[in-house]
Amino acid sequence: EPEVTQTPSHQVTQMGQEVILRCVPISNHLYFYWYRQILGQKVEFLVSFYNNEISEKSEIFDDQFSVERPDGSNFTLKIRSTKLEDSAMYFCASSVNRVFQPQHFGDGTRLSIL
């Protein structure tokens, strides 16, 4: 069964450094998402992406965050200058359509900021 794959599984970074989290969505999916889960808290939406542009973003997704689909298969989340509070599990998801279609999630990247 097709899967969303994320790399790396664990990323350790010094505060202030840039980090790029990578995702390969399911191949025939057109809509892409990033979510995060801080330890002990809910899974929360960051951003959605369609047709090479952001379609929706949350208040969390400030100027330090950016997303890109650099080629036909990868979808990346970049944090320019990481903060301690960016430590979380980051999940990528994709869906074939938006309306009444489930989003399928990858296994996540655990980001640890030191």
Add this chain to the structure above:
Amino acid sequence: DQQVKQNSPSLSVQEGRISILNCDYTNSMFDYFLWYKKYPAEGPTFLISISSIKDKNEDGRFTVFLNKSAKHLSLHIVPSQPGDSAVYFCAASAGGNSGGSNYKLTFGKGTLLTVNP
């Protein structure tokens, strides 16, 4: 932000019995509801969904019930199996009611289901 609430942090049932997981929501714009299962160190796995035009959807051992007037949904697992032991998340979106602008999922905190052999 408590738009989706799962009030039971944990539930324990015997193998072969029914598991009932509950979820309440406050946002009347939500029109699509999903259940995800999550094992440790893995991402949420989609289980079953229901749109607001239905009140029940069934897939094998899993059935989701939606009560729009009460803003309540539930997931029934019959019969429960030890492999069902995981955290179950309820999620909702308002895509169909948002004029095409809001497809993000809003999650509950999850319920840890333990199925005892």
